[in-house]
Amino acid sequence: MIEPSRSTLPPRVGRLKAGMARQGVDVIVSFKPENSFYFTGFNPIIYSHPVIAILTPDHDPIMLVHALRDDHGRASAWVPDIRLYGSWSTKVTMGPNWQDALASILGDLGVAGKTVGIEEEFISIQRAGQLRKALPDAAFADVSHLIDHCRLIKDPDEIANARIAARAADLGMDTAVAALAAGGNEREVAISSMHAMNRLWTAEYPDVEVCDFGSLEGGVQNGMATWVLSGPRMFYNCDNPTQRKPQRGEAVSVLIWAIANGIHAENERTIAMGPLPEVNKRALDAIVEIREEVDALIRPGTPYKDLFEKTREGLKARGYGANIPGRIGHGIGLGAHEHSSLDASSSLVLEPGMIFTFEPNIRVPGVCATQISDTVLVTETGREYLTRSAGGYLEV
Numbered sequence: 001m002i003e004p005s006r007s008t009l010p011p012r013v014g015r016l017k018a019g020m021a022r023q024g025v026d027v028i029v030s031f032k033p034e035n036s037f038y039f040t041g042f043n044p045i046i047y048s049h050p051v052i053a054i055l056t057p058d059h060d061p062i063m064l065v066h067a068l069r070d071d072h073g074r075a076s077a078w079v080p081d082i083r084l085y086g087s088w089s090t091k092v093t094m095g096p097n098w099q100d101a102l103a104s105i106l107g108d109l110g111v112a113g114k115t116v117g118i119e120e121e122f123i124s125i126q127r128a129g130q131l132r133k134a135l136p137d138a139a140f141a142d143v144s145h146l147i148d149h150c151r152l153i154k155d156p157d158e159i160a161n162a163r164i165a166a167r168a169a170d171l172g173m174d175t176a177v178a179a180l181a182a183g184g185n186e187r188e189v190a191i192s193s194m195h196a197m198n199r200l201w202t203a204e205y206p207d208v209e210v211c212d213f214g215s216l217e218g219g220v221q222n223g224m225a226t227w228v229l230s231g232p233r234m235f236y237n238c239d240n241p242t243q244r245k246p247q248r249g250e251a252v253s254v255l256i257w258a259i260a261n262g263i264h265a266e267n268e269r270t271i272a273m274g275p276l277p278e279v280n281k282r283a284l285d286a287i288v289e290i291r292e293e294v295d296a297l298i299r300p301g302t303p304y305k306d307l308f309e310k311t312r313e314g315l316k317a318r319g320y321g322a323n324i325p326g327r328i329g330h331g332i333g334l335g336a337h338e339h340s341s342l343d344a345s346s347s348l349v350l351e352p353g354m355i356f357t358f359e360p361n362i363r364v365p366g367v368c369a370t371q372i373s374d375t376v377l378v379t380e381t382g383r384e385y386l387t388r389s390a391g392g393y394l395e396v
Helices: 011-023 033-040 067-076 098-109 125-134 144-151 156-181 186-204 231-236 278-295 304-317
Strands: 027-030 052-056 059-066 082-085 115-118 139-142 212-215 218-220 225-230 251-260 263-272 355-358 374-378 383-385
Touching (some): 011 033, 033 059, 033 144, 033 212, 059 067, 059 098, 067 082, 115 125, 156 186, 156 225, 156 263, 186 251, 225 231, 278 304
Parallel strands (some): 059 082
Antiparallel strands (some): 027 052, 212 218, 225 251, 251 263, 263 374, 374 383
């Protein structure tokens, strides 16, 4: 597995600095957990105090963290410049709160009164007020889109971690299919799948973390997640597995997110419990065919919207013109659902290093639903499926 070096900054830092120059931003102050991790490599799991990443064009990233997280931060982050705030035992800090510490750091960097980039799509009104009070002479600019756009292209360490997550998701899917064949209910299938993924983590990846990103009120210690929706519950799209046992002739959605060092992979399949009614089988066959047609377009230079339009064309040709989905995939990485969307309105074009989910689907409300999703890496010459468990029409 490739990890960022503490002596060599990952390429994403250079991309961010170039984007700052284009947007006229003098410093980025990042609070969003996924983004502060992106800048520093530190995920405290629970964010009871903010982890703040600071980046200027002519300075390496700085991490400002509560003294409570000092030991954990220094053991995990790839940035060497770590500053502390707050009060905790004998730790020496810059002051009692992050506001004073941040103002001091930006003052030393000479940017306290310049243009400060913040994540307007994430920070609260209260947090924005605290920033304006701490930096009264600053001008503020939204850098949410800048960071999201930079996250589209994955660095080597991120791709390596996506491969690990995809391997875990594949094992989780194979285990779930076997548990369905053995007659398990939704909850039993999900537990079997998650157990298998965690056993793989324990046995083969001693240096990988599988925690996800938390909040002020809770943490996500384990992001190896499987949920199972059978029969009419397929239309819920996302819900906790129940003790409902799938019935013969029903379809079942198995949906898996796995994570390795902050990077997600997604694997989703529709499983037939014995032969399906013709209306369900026809929809699944249509999606399998459409996936093959659209797959031929997945290569650098293809606009996102072309993949969507090819799907729309295939659905209309097979009589599903009234059942066009809103999108056929999304970005994935630090977020299981990153901001980019494979839809008709996207202006994005496929580039090497992008990772997205590929999930053309059919939903006929109250009648049938399909959900087949893979995690796909765009390469220099085409694409690579990171998730590789059996797809297509699966019957147990």
